[in-house]
Each structure stands twice: as structure tokens, then as C-alpha cells.
Amino acid sequence: MSAVLAASCVPVHITDRRVSGLLVIEWDDGAISSLRHGDLRQRCRCAACTQRQRSGQLPDPPAALSAIRPVADKGLNLVFADGHERGIYPWTYLRELGDESA
Numbered sequence: 001m002s003a004v005l006a007a008s009c010v011p012v013h014i015t016d017r018r019v020s021g022l023l024v025i026e027w028d029d030g031a032i033s034s035l036r037h038g039d040l041r042q043r044c045r046c047a048a049c050t051q052r053q054r055s056g057q058l059p060d061p062p063a064a065l066s067a068i069r070p071v072a073d074k075g076l077n078l079v080f081a082d083g084h085e086r087g088i089y090p091w092t093y094l095r096e097l098g099d100e101s102a
């Protein structure tokens, strides 16, 4: 966790590679996070998904990204092909997910 806090959470470039199903974020410290759409869907932290996980249910099936909406300078609101659009992904969380899968 402390390593994540020390890492940059300022994105300089965001690319949605739809064909390979990857959201690629380049950070201002030069690191690059390649996040799979399906993983992002399953790691959604909105109230409904958090509730689901707390009650021991399996996460929703993976889904591709269909839209990316910036949330001020805080992060991204990701919209998925299954219609789920409530997930807010702060930059710190996206960086954490990227470092985890690196």
C-alpha cells in the first residue's frame, strides 16, 4: 500500500485499446498501467458491486468498456458493455490495480 501512495497518480495519457480489451494509462512518473476491461468491471467499487462482494456473491461477469467519462480531476467513470455505468475509479485505485497486475 505504501508503495502505491508513493507512486504517481497523475495520468498523462489514456488509451482505450478496444481490440485487445485494455485500458492503458501512462502516469507522469513514466509507469504504464495496462488494465483489462474485464478486470475493471469485476473490480468495480460502486455501492451495488461492493454490496455484492460483501454478501459473498461472485462479481458480475467481465464486460468490455463502452465509454470513459472523466470525473473532474479525480478519476474516471467507466461505462461497460453490460450497461453498468456506476463505477467511479479514482486515479489512486487505477494505479493500484495497474501495479497489482504488473
Ligand SMILES: [Zn+2]
Pocket: 044, 045, 046, 047, 048, 049, 050, 084, 086, 087
Ligand atoms: Zn459497480
